[in-house]
Amino acid sequence: MRASTGRDSPRLFLLSLLFALALWAGAAAVVGREVILPGPVAVFRLFGRLFYRGETWVHLGMTLFRGVLGFLLSYLAGLFIGLPCGLSRRFDAFFRPFLVGLRSTPTMALILLALIWFRADAVAVFVTFLAVFPLVVQNVTDGVRSIDPALLEMARVYRLRRGKLYRRVYLPAILPYLLAAAASGLGLTWKVIVAAEVLAAPRWGVGTRMDRARVFLATPEVLAWTILVVAVGLFFDRVLETTVRRRFFPWE
């Protein structure tokens, strides 16, 4: 499903990281103006300064909190709608237009409406919820549909009780899809949350800081925050990929 964890993959990862840094440093040297494109050294120096400032962690913490909250709400709601969608074609047919509509709504439109409706703090949570929700529903629906009918037939012959059928047959069968839903949902979360914060400008939030830095043409700071958000995304992805996978898929 994901990139292989072969023996030389950490080395390749390091290599591609070095390549990216070299590319970046080269481009910065060619441009030659820190306001347009600061080099890696300048950005990491600023990153170091941010690191020792307490405020930084409050900003990051609030963004994380909003992201995780919005994601969890949409994940739960996605399960709640996705399971019946997978089990019943009619339920799916009823919900599909909503989901397709929601998915093709520009994120910016959601943010603008949320700005009208909610306080600045809640905007990002609401937007994350709506943006991630259709993704989760789709994954859960696909997961339920993917269950081998032959296994269900077997369960019927041996008269498995309904509770056991759901717990021991359905749930493990859709678990990989639930994990995929979480991975892609979280990935989307970090993108959307920063956009929402940039526009809503809550008191605390990475997006707010990024926009402030942009106004002051503090380009290194914009990039430093960006790197921080990317690191958060990578961290969550690794956690899902390793811890959760090992915990839930002992048979693989």
Place this chain on the structure above:
Amino acid sequence: MEDITKSYGTLLVLGGISLVVERDTILAVMGPSACGKTTLLSLLAGLQTPDAGEICGLSGKSISYVFQEPRLLDWLTAEENIALVLEDLFPPAEVCRRVEEQLEGMGLLAYRRFYPRRLSGGQRQRVAIARALAYPSRLLLMDEPFKSLDLGLKLDLIARFLASWQAAPRTVVCVTHEVKEALLLADKVVVLTRKPAVVKAVYPVPVPREERRADTLALLALEREITAALLREEEREEPSPLPA
């Protein structure tokens, strides 16, 4: 279980089959490929309903089924796969006893904690057979259970299966492609015609099960006869849709 009489005519596949299976005997069902043998089993299992006709003496009876494929849950070990179908019926100690007994019978005790993906195809099929035997059914349906096993293992498993069956006899309907296999297992061999299938002939097996070997003389004659009947049926022209 009373004797079962079944007759049905599903539009395409089964053109009105009637047969009787005596309680606690083994019936082997043979016939040309794709003649509807699997359909027959799934009707017996209640997974499909006949368009016409009746299946008697089966309502409410518990059934176990060895499908053509093992149909194991990848996320449960061999022993958990078997225990799964027993847990609602027995206390834990009895579940454990039955699981061990059947795994032992299939020669799989060493593999009890293996996940299906780590077992070979033949081992998986044996787990499926063990599951069907561990389940306290009155009727056992088997769809080519010994297919895709090499000869030595196949004969070994047939012997193990019969031992297990003799310890606790139940009614068995077994679809198979191999005459030798049918003659080692069955009390009665039914040969079906091509689609739409009807019963072409029923051959009782005259030799007591204990005395049967792959080369028993009386069986060889019967083997030749059934093989001839099957070949004739295979070679028969597909009936034209409209009578000339």
